[in-house]
Amino acid sequence: MHVMLFDIDGTLINTRGSGLTALRLAFLEGFGCEAPAVIDTCGRTDRGIARDLFLAHRLDDSPENWQRFHPLYLRHLVEQLSLGNGHVLPGVVPLLESLSSHPRMSVGLLTGNTPEGARIKLGHFGIDHHFGFGGYGHQHVERNVAAESALAAARQRLNGQLRLDRVWVIGDTPRDIACARHIGARAVAVATGWHDRESLAAQQPDVLLDDFCQAEDWLAGLDCGVA
Ligand SMILES: [Mg+2]
Incomplete structure (x- = not known):
């Protein structure tokens, strides 16, 4: 899983x-x-x-x-x-549909948003149903603590059957990569936010994507046949 x-x-x-x-x-x-x-x-x-x-x-x-x-x-x-100014980023909808329908994938959130804020944002764009659990930013100043919460929630969801080399933290900032390291997970950086490819590469994520339209190689490399 x-x-x-x-x-x-x-x-x-x-x-x-x-x-x-x-x-x-x-x-x-x-x-x-x-x-x-x-x-x-x-x-x-x-x-x-x-x-x-x-x-x-x-x-x-x-x-x-x-x-x-x-x-x-x-x-x-x-x-x-x-007001309608926002949008879902490239490749996100097909990626989430593919992951959340896969029997060997567990899809959650690791976000600085509060649970209610996350639900409002993702609900607005119609993608909130893909996420079964998460670690959030309503109780803690430090994002790394939200990462610990997300990992604990994942562990509970999988009845303890969790391998850290199969936990992926996916985000757009160096802080997301630091979160992955903090909990011993692997990091996927995507350059669709404020940080460009070079500044993300400097943090040495395990996978670096321009956007999720490029996710195919990463997914094909997983041992559960997602692509
Ligand atoms: Mg972000």
Whole structure:
């Protein structure tokens, strides 16, 4: 059995800034202040991004402030996505259909999004049904902890029958590759997000793709006949 752990933004979809705009609008509505001009979101968790926003404005990084922020973010996210600017990235739909229907594949998420945010984003594009489990970014500032959660969820799903050399972390940033290393999994980097092929290659992923239209060779090399 192979386990596929997908990042969302820049890997499966490009929301054309809907997520970032929703973060800014939620922060403004909830706390009455503008978010900083530059926010580092690539490969980070939503909880970590929110912490940065709180600390930048000397607000408590408290559960109460997070509970105030998160529902506002989700509401703005739905509104921003409904403007229709985003899209699913090349090759994603056939890849997910092929993997999620394969009896020897277990497909999940490893994302900095919260579970609700992930569901809204993937649901908007009609691809949320492919994912049976995941590790998310609502509880932890560090993405590596989300990776540990994703691995634990995969292990539970497979009743402990999991081999790390058959766990693949698939993402668009150096942080996704670092996550793969952190849990002892293999890394597939795809250059459809903010990072170009060269900067991803520098992190030495096991597989490097321009986009998922190139996934055939990687899949054919797996020992379970997916292509
Ligand atoms: Mg990403």
